[in-house]
Amino acid sequence: MWLHGTLTCCTLHLHHSVPLLLPPPCSALQASKDGYVLRPLDKLGHFEAFKYAEVKVTVSESSGQPLSGVLVSLSGAADYRNHSRTREDGRLRFPNLSPGNYFLRPMMKEYRFSPASKMLTVGEGATVELDIT
Structure with a gap:
């Protein structure tokens, strides 16, 4: 991470400001958090921060x-597209999603699923669970 300017840390409602004296070309600040x-x-x-869903x-x-082995397609917010197969236990997880609307569709030859497709609204930091038969 490159730092330039004043760094403010917030932990347990305590605020500390630390001036950073870094030479150029340090002119941008990048941050990341899993x-x-x-x-x-x-x-x-x-x-601006938001938690993945x-x-x-x-x-x-x-x-x-x-x-x-069921192919499940999820597409939607921010041009997101992912196609994955369910594991042996019939489960599948789509992590690290931005908040928004997604279209989910399960596919497998000779099967008709209920629901056949589903529009999902995913909120910030939310976990949406869907059972399909």
């Missing part, structure tokens, strides 16, 4: 038996 998206604002050292899918036969 599970979050941080975007710089106009003022140097200020960021996730969608968890469980696919099973009408008997309740987990169904593996």
Whole structure:
């Protein structure tokens, strides 16, 4: 991480400012935190943050038996597209999603699923769980 300017740390409501004396070309500040998206604002050292969300899918036969190998397509917010197959336990997870609307569709030859497709609204930091049979 390159730092330039004043660094403000906030931990347990304690604020500390530390002036940084870094020589040029250090003219930008980048920040990262696992599970979050941080975007710089106009003022140097200020960021907008939101926590990633996730969608968890469980696919099973009408008997309740987990169904593996089902191709599940998820597309939506910020040009997101992902196609993955369910594991042996019939589960699949789509992590690190931005908040927004997503279209989910399970696919497997000779199967009709309920729901056949689903529009999901995913909020910041939310976990959306969907059971499909």
